[in-house]
Amino acid sequence: MIRSLDDSQAKTAPWPLHAWYVAAAADELADRPLGRTICGTPMVFFRGSDGQAVALEDFCPHRGAPLSLGFVRDGELVCGYHGLVMGCAGRATSMPGQTVDRFTGIRRFAVIERYGFLWVWPGEAETADPAGLHHLEWAESPEWAYGGGYYHIRCDYRLMIDNLMDLTHETYVHSTSIGQKEIDEAPVETLIEGEQVVTRRFMDGIEAPPFWKMALRGAGLPDGEAVDRWQICRFTLPSHVLIEVGVALSGKGGYHAEDRWKASSIVVDFITPESETSHHYFWGMARRFAVADAALTDTIRTGQGKIFGEDLEMLERQQANLLRYPERKLMKLNIDAGGVRSRLMIDRAIAAEQAPAVDAAA
Structure with a gap:
């Protein structure tokens, strides 16, 4: 048996x-x-x-x-x-x-x-x-390049989802790479698109942060001009977050600019629960510029790995605090809406799985 x-x-x-x-x-x-x-x-x-x-x-x-x-x-x-x-x-x-x-x-x-x-x-x-299984165009098309890695993280997988669905933390946790004050200042919108939870913000006419200046140079674009920047986070069950990110030379159309004017990518986050306080994190970046440049792929992978390493320390220490003070209630702000709605989608999926067992018991 x-x-x-x-x-x-x-x-x-x-x-x-x-x-x-x-x-x-x-x-x-x-x-x-x-x-x-x-x-x-x-x-x-x-x-x-x-x-x-x-x-x-x-x-x-x-x-x-x-x-x-x-x-x-x-x-x-x-x-x-x-x-x-x-x-x-x-x-x-x-x-x-x-x-x-x-x-x-x-x-x-x-x-x-x-x-x-x-x-x-x-x-x-x-x-x-x-x-x-979700279709991932960037994983099959020669028009995309991909590089990524893996971290084992000692925290509830849902804390990582919260982190990725609210990128406000970039201003503080990633201040030397992708963070900038304009992220705090730009309004964030949360909505449901089909079976996805989406949070997005757009920042126009700003200076690119260090990571994106590097990406602009890799795309053959000047890194000293003003840019339009976007972040569109998409949560999909059971625990996947794909984030459309990029910068375009200001005034060229922003998110909708032609490829020749922008450096755009998809940040790939596959979050797999291990236990109630740990998960497997498969991270990477798929890009549509300079796809044949293997050295650039390595540079981006290294830079992205350092960025996610900063998240790792914050999340593990956050988990330790939550375990230490389980009775404390946490605040929910408008910037938390993406994580809150993603958790609600997870809870509904779990409830749907349990429903047949409940019906059988009745």
Whole structure:
């Protein structure tokens, strides 16, 4: 019998389970198995004999050892404790000196390799719908260049969503790179577009901050002229935030300017819960200028990594404070609307998953 989804976790987890989460960058999965906890469940990822990615529960049915501490042999997972061999379907296929026909199986999770990432469905595998995976044009088109990285962050994944849906913090946390006082001064608008929560602000006739001066030079544009700047944050379930950002030479159309007058990008944020106080953060930037310039990709990746590193310290210490003072109520201001609405969308998705269980119990 293969272990099934823990109903108690499904009812109490602060994240939707029937959704696609980024589990790893595709190139993380090489010759060895990869262990990673996703939405509270330890999982092990490896490649079968056909090269396809497989995701199983990270639990050896013999003595409970993590299978991720083993190795891959002939497309099967060998436990590093006593040599039990686990097949791609989540059932033992052999073990030295033992008959394994009656061994308990373990869960297999639906997984897709697409856009340079491994996506996993933490809910029941038979409910997984590949068509529900978001289309990412920038990951497939030669008109875009992409560079990114990964951080493990010790805070509730929803705090990261709050952070990304309110970029007011850039003025203070990122004062030497992308922050500037005009972000505080520009009005922010929050709205719902289809299944997305959107926050946006536009800043016209301003000086570009250091990061964007570098981007202008990379795009072959002067970095000393006034620019029009934009930030459009889009939250999509279960926990993805894509942010359209850029600058255009002032008076050339701003966000709608022709490519020759601007440096524009999409900041990519895939936020995957690990536990209630930690998450996996896959970050990057896709751009539509100087796409063949590999050195510029490296420069942007380095600069962006430093920026996100500044967020990491702030968020982890924020989480520590919230755990220290759980009784304290937090303020909600107009700049928090994007995060508030994103959390409401998450809560509704969780409630929708729980509804069938509630109806069955009644």
